[in-house]
Amino acid sequence: MIKDLLSIHDLSAYEYSKLMDLTQDVKKNPRKYRTKLQDKILAMIFEKPSLRTRVTFEAGMIQLGGEAIYLGPTDIQIGKRESTHDIGKNLERWVDGIIIRTFAHRNVIDLAAVTRIPVINALTDLSHPCQGMADFFTLREKKRDLEKLAYVGDGNNVCHSLMFAAARAGITMAVAVPKGYEPSPEIIRLAQEDGRETGYSFELTHDPYAAVRGADAVYTDVWASMGQESEKDKRAKIFAPFQVNKALMAEAKPGAFFMHCLPAHRGDEVTDEVMDSPQSIVFDQAENRLHIQKAIMLSLMAQQK
Numbered sequence: 001m002i003k004d005l006l007s008i009h010d011l012s013a014y015e016y017s018k019l020m021d022l023t024q025d026v027k028k029n030p031r032k033y034r035t036k037l038q039d040k041i042l043a044m045i046f047e048k049p050s051l052r053t054r055v056t057f058e059a060g061m062i063q064l065g066g067e068a069i070y071l072g073p074t075d076i077q078i079g080k081r082e083s084t085h086d087i088g089k090n091l092e093r094w095v096d097g098i099i100i101r102t103f104a105h106r107n108v109i110d111l112a113a114v115t116r117i118p119v120i121n122a123l124t125d126l127s128h129p130c131q132g133m134a135d136f137f138t139l140r141e142k143k144r145d146l147e148k149l150a151y152v153g154d155g156n157n158v159c160h161s162l163m164f165a166a167a168r169a170g171i172t173m174a175v176a177v178p179k180g181y182e183p184s185p186e187i188i189r190l191a192q193e194d195g196r197e198t199g200y201s202f203e204l205t206h207d208p209y210a211a212v213r214g215a216d217a218v219y220t221d222v223w224a225s226m227g228q229e230s231e232k233d234k235r236a237k238i239f240a241p242f243q244v245n246k247a248l249m250a251e252a253k254p255g256a257f258f259m260h261c262l263p264a265h266r267g268d269e270v271t272d273e274v275m276d277s278p279q280s281i282v283f284d285q286a287e288n289r290l291h292i293q294k295a296i297m298l299s300l301m302a303q304q305k
Helices: 014-030 052-063 082-093 105-114 129-142 157-169 183-192 208-212 229-242 282-301
Strands: 041-046 067-071 095-103 119-124 150-153 170-175 199-205 217-221 257-260
Touching: 014 082, 014 129, 014 157, 014 282, 041 052, 041 170, 041 229, 052 067, 052 119, 052 170, 052 217, 052 282, 082 105, 095 105, 095 282, 105 119, 119 129, 119 282, 129 282, 150 157, 150 208, 157 183, 170 208, 183 199, 257 282
Parallel strands: 041 067, 041 095, 095 119, 150 170, 150 217, 170 199, 217 257
Antiparallel strands: none
8 A cells, every 4th residue: 555645546446446445344344443543643734624524534543543633723834833844754753644634735745755654635725535535435335336427616626536536436527617617637637547447538518517417426516615715706606507406406317416525505506405305415425534534544554663
């Protein structure tokens, strides 16, 4: 297994598959793993607020027999109070692993480069691998014959990670965004490379109805992510035609799932009618963040001495 998890792209097809299988076993047999990280300590660096990421990582460490230390935005101040290099060199002498939820993806890359211990990307502006893997584990539980995932909204970090996961899973990923809000061309290229042998195909459109047509699942995210609050009103007007509502969901396959990484801005990117419908699996996704992250920590930290 690789030392760090910075992106789903970093995983080989074999490693991706093994993590999915381990997640299934961790979820089914939690007691089997309750001492696997005994005496291990996880440092949790947070530059952004969090509900799901903080609780699932901290609870996961406890359930695996270890402990977690929360380091909030005022505790470290990466690049201001202390350099990423010096932060990493300190932490590797005290703890057994690091998760980091930050803005710049460079912070994660630099931290992993200078530490001997595992570093896990818990979200950057470029990538959200734990979310993407939890989402595809959820789809694996719900629908074994998944063929197409439609993503509607902003071509952001979540969209990027879903593209990488779709490439590993070998399905069609259709992305509908307003003009000017497309996913990174480099991420598109890398995902296509990853999916060359799996049957993955990628569709990019500015028409949400075209993207959703025939989809097994429809995914959306907030229109303005953390750090984009000043653009909220502007984005609300631009993204209004991309709201996931009953009419849009009707274009997907009968019984298609609705997905969201949460938190959701109800009435903006999704209506209550869809969010609270029987098709919605958003809270299953949230639950599976715990199980996928436990599997990741086991894979990276269990063999650390």
